[in-house]
Amino acid sequence: MSYLIEETWLVRPTEAFKILRNCPKCGTKTLYGSTGNFRVNANGKNVDIWLIYQCETCKSTYNLPVYERVRSSQIEPELYRKFMENDAELALKTGVNRALFERSRAVVCEDATAIEIVVEDHHNFETGEGRLIRIINPFHLKLRLDRILARQLECSRSSIKRAMLEGDICCEIWDRLEI
Numbered sequence: 001m002s003y004l005i006e007e008t009w010l011v012r013p014t015e016a017f018k019i020l021r022n023c024p025k026c027g028t029k030t031l032y033g034s035t036g037n038f039r040v041n042a043n044g045k046n047v048d049i050w051l052i053y054q055c056e057t058c059k060s061t062y063n064l065p066v067y068e069r070v071r072s073s074q075i076e077p078e079l080y081r082k083f084m085e086n087d088a089e090l091a092l093k094t095g096v097n098r099a100l101f102e103r104s105r106a107v108v109c110e111d112a113t114a115i116e117i118v119v120e121d122h123h124n125f126e127t128g129e130g131r132l133i134r135i136i137n138p139f140h141l142k143l144r145l146d147r148i149l150a151r152q153l154e155c156s157r158s159s160i161k162r163a164m165l166e167g168d169i170c171c172e173i174w175d176r177l178e179i
Helices: 077-084 088-095 098-104 145-153 157-166
Strands: 004-013 019-022 029-043 046-055 061-071 115-125 130-136 169-174
Touching: 004 145, 019 061, 029 061, 029 077, 029 088, 046 088, 061 098, 077 088, 115 145, 130 145, 145 157, 157 169
Parallel strands: 004 130, 130 169
Antiparallel strands: 004 115, 019 029, 029 046, 046 061
16 A cells, blocks of 8 residues: 655744844944844834844844834734734744835845744545645745755755655645745
8 A cells, every 4th residue: 555645834934034234333244133122112193113133243233114104093002012012923923024124125144044844734645655745935935945855854955856856755835945
């Protein structure tokens, strides 16, 4: 009897994206990581909200704009409360929002972002041999497919490439992944 193993893997970051930028104190480009804290500044009826990033070398800070010159009435009260309380879940959600980084022209350092892979579905079918792996990447992470498979299947990248060429592993990729 032969089986086809079908799996769905969800790839998601476990921390906010790290950014690469010139550090005024270090005098060179360095990695900045999110502190998980927000800075909220109200000026009259307008509010500015930033996610605070910190140089990993010298602890110099950079404020990534989340909202700039927005009327406080335009932000939901519950969301505003979470910004004020430095809600960790909101900080992670904000720290992986690509639109914020693109708007601020901040350079995301993909290789420095820690990820986790969650196996969502796992089915065995009596229809053939091999493995069908569906990878879902909703955060548009640039990942190497062979590295992800080797990590999850606990084998070498060369054996993964060989198995893919022989048809023992087939992948459906639901987003952008690089080999």
